[in-house]
Amino acid sequence: MDIIITMGKLQKGVSRYNFEALYFCVPFREQLLDYYANNKTTGDVEENLLTCLADLFSQISSQKKKTGVIAPKRFVQRVKKQNELFRSYMHQDAHEFLNFLLNELVDILEKESNAAKISPEASSPSEKVANGPRTAQSNGVQKEPLVTWVHKNFQGILTNETRCLRCETVTARDETFLDLSLDIEQNSSITSCLKNFSSTETLNAEDKFFCDKCCSLQEAQKRMKIKKPPHILVIHLKRFKYIEQLGRYKKLSYRVVFPLELKLSNTVEDADSEYSLFAVVVHVGSGPNHGHYVSLVKSHNHWLFFDDENVEMIDESAVQTFFGSSQEYSSNTDHGYILFYESLATSSKS
Known part of the structure; x- marks a missing residue:
């Protein structure tokens, strides 16, 4: 059993909602700790979000106690410094925080890679592609994007296919995704x-x-397919929807069943990719502007429930209580919001 150390209670403006999910994402954690160990031996590195997160994970993994609480003060201060969105006491979105965090880690790794290269063209400006890697250009020639270990864990590729109904020509455009x-x-x-x-x-x-x-506007059929499934599939359920009549966002408490084992079909290869659920970020609350986040994580075939300083073991069957509500008005406000699945092919190798 891994050591169980919760992150402690933080103010609402700063998310701790994804810490447990990311920590129990074993390949990500191992590579982050490797990064920490390598940078420790190579000398002083300027503090940034990546070094703060690596230091936090190192503190947890090196603890001799099996249980305890670690307050991620240094990491929180760094988040506030880099993004004013998280400086207030306003309720922030866990999905936005996850995107911000992963993209920041990618940016830092790319800058470090460019700085390590001797070639002067390595520092040329780069352009973001979707929420994934960047494609650098030098002298008008497009270069291969840098693939970091963050990409290797979370990045997949979508292909957007459009078929002209007049000439049957299919136009395909690829884009990367982290969730x-x-x-x-x-x-x-x-x-x-x-x-x-x-x-x-x-x-x-x-x-x-x-x-x-056809050189003209034509009727067409369009569809999005998964060209390359990621090793870690992060699924964000759009539980917050803008309602025109109300003039505001509303939380959808819909019951959405998420299986423990998922077969990902509708891929370009038409071959099923099998995944296993290992973490769920749960939104607790009736609306988008207030509430609380808790996490469910699976470690060594045991499910754990994280709620600030409190951690308890739960039965696997309890996971289904977070599917959502089958009726519009229900006292249950604990709903699965972000799901973390690991490829069975990946987990069998690790």
């Missing part, structure tokens, strides 16, 4: 949400597609 954001419906499942995500959409009327072969 999948899925629209949700009442009494649905992750599988059905993924099918809707990859469903075919017809482009007509004002939304016609400009076909390069």
